[in-house]
Amino acid sequence: MADTAVDELETFRAETRAWLEENCPPSMRTPMKDDEIVWGGKREKFKNPESKVWLERMASKGWTAPQWPKKYGGGGLSPAEARVLQQEMSRIKARQPLFSFGLWMFGPALLEFGNEEQKQRFIPDIVHGRTRWCQGYSEPGAGSDLADLQTRCEDKGDHYLINGQKVWTSYADKADWIFCLVRTDTSVKHEGISFILFDMESEGVEARPILLISGESPFCETFFTDVKVPKDQLVGEVNGGWQIAKRLLQFERSSISAGGFGGTGGSGIMGPEDYAKQHIGTDSDGRLLDGDLRGRITDHKMYAKAFSLTVQRQAEQAKAGQAVSHTASILKYGAAKMNQDRHELLIEALGTEGLGWEGEGFDPTAKKVTRQWLRSKGNSIEGGTSEINLNVISKRVLGLKDHK
């Protein structure tokens, strides 16, 4: 890198540091609490008022979406500047001001495939957290075989008419808008899918939360009955939605493997070795008394370390312009396995302490582990099952052929 570029980056660092120092409210420098995560949208309550201030300030600089173009409200930062911003935020332990499917999945896809009018209309509201988006992909009959989706979208001349059902729609009951895969041609499979956007308050839309084994309801069944959608809300070409859908899945898999959503992490939960030490004990050399569990914890920790080194290695290679083929599937597969193994070990190390559900008598953190353990079972199902990811690796990376 040229010296001037280095100087400019250091100037940017100094300015960023000063701005964050000035503008990041004190409580936004403490570990995120589960109920203070800001998802934005019309119904956002901002339980902690400082999180509203923080979001507004960050959004005004476009720093909720640091690398998106300025003309749509993004930060317009270079990758190097975005890294500096991330480093400076980590330095003061600043919270992410906004969690958003719009930022992680829909926005990047719209920037790539949307027309100018659509980008002007939707991107700034994502940056500012004014619109909360949900994802209408899976259907009761189309899970791993997503392209088999049947939700109908008929051209009625001056509008589209949508009828059908989606399932596993994350937070559909809390979202303002949906990006949705619909069928515009029933005679073909992949080539008959379109990508369309509509308001969740449209007449004929109903979202019902699904109670999961974890006792929580992050997903909904979503029903569409004669929903009218203006024609300018279809993204890309009619019947050209599958390309957009696949690209968006790559963004989704990357953000899942980067720990973007799913569990919120942290929350005072310790490692399985810590709970094992506490509940099982150690010998005079400090070794866990349960040698078998100790070995399995080590297997897991080594896997986790190898995984994070692989994320680093691939990031470095990508930065240096080296080919990193289908990274997302490898990392998505590994992340699911890692998170599930971790929670199996946590629950095992906790013993009966890990069996609390609600009320008194159990450590609150342990009760959180119990819920997260059950939630983690979805990691190998959502966003492409592990089996589908193995298919992708074997076909696209290893070049193995389909059965004739």
Added chain:
Amino acid sequence: MTFLLTEDQEMLRDTAMAFARDELPVTHLRQLRDSGANGKDPATRQKLAELGFFGVIVPEEPGGEHFGLVGLGQILEAQGRTLAATPLLQTALIGASAIQLGGTPAQQAEWLPKIAGGDVTFALALDESAHFNPLNVATEAERNGQGYTINGEKRYVPDGHHADMLIVVARTFGEAGDRHGLSLFLVPADAKGVSIQELKTADSHGAAHITFTDVMVGEGALIGAADEGADVLEPVLDRAAIGQAAEMLGSAQAAFDMTLEYLQSRKQFGQLIGSFQSLQHRAAKMFTELEMTRSCVAAALSAVDEGKTNVAELASLAKAKASELVHLVSNECVQMHGGIGMTDVADPGLYMKRARAQEAMYGSASWHRDRYAKLNGY
């Protein structure tokens, strides 16, 4: 830490890959085996010397430029691909590291140029039982008037059947199991009282049991401080484990490539067997493990060159992951080849045999998992 090679390291890697492919293919190991050479290969040693591979971690001037362990790791990986039997791990890595870390200026001036030129080869005589346990040394080195008298027995010394010099780990104080009291000695393999029993091993690389009976060495044979040999030995063993892991990564990669090729060419039921999902998924899992292990090996190699404080932890990570990987892949290689995989004429079995020898050196997967846990405080 960086995972990227420098331009010089890239060139070294390309040279090493081409050399292994052209001069040391698996058929070369077969020839050594079938001719009874048992891993002894003076012609290859000569070629390695001409390529400068012995001096990859030795700068020409003290403190000068060199390729580092990252560079040597590329060569070891290349040789692992073809199961090549060469003196590089023992000499270019272990011998050079021991002299660099523990040698006096006089010892460094004497030995490092000879190592770099390929004029001398080394073997580390450490283990005394069937399992790696570096402190469990009973071989004694007793002070006499002019130096030390060494008595004891070492088992399964890699390259012990052809090395010029032995680095003998002996006890000058305390009892087997004590960290304090270990000392390292340079002993010529042809010294009086050194008795070498050549071993024919499953991997066709060979090794030796070595007995020391009243072997006399001078004060100048001591590497590092008397009784404090573990201070030199431990970092040398970490580097050896990392270098061995790099070799194992190469073996696993080659066995995987061979398997993938077979999946894409063998037909049953009118289909390529690689179109069967049960095999596809196993191949995909192997690939994921391969990529993750590659990250671990690269991180460990570069941590040594950058003088990081977590070398021991990364060495254990790399060696344990590489062990699991190479067994997984070599076993799947045999299984997916079916009956042909069981025959001597096919290569999969050679990878499976070598994998066991690789695992036994410098700590098995379970030895390193145990140490990893200890280093992480549980």
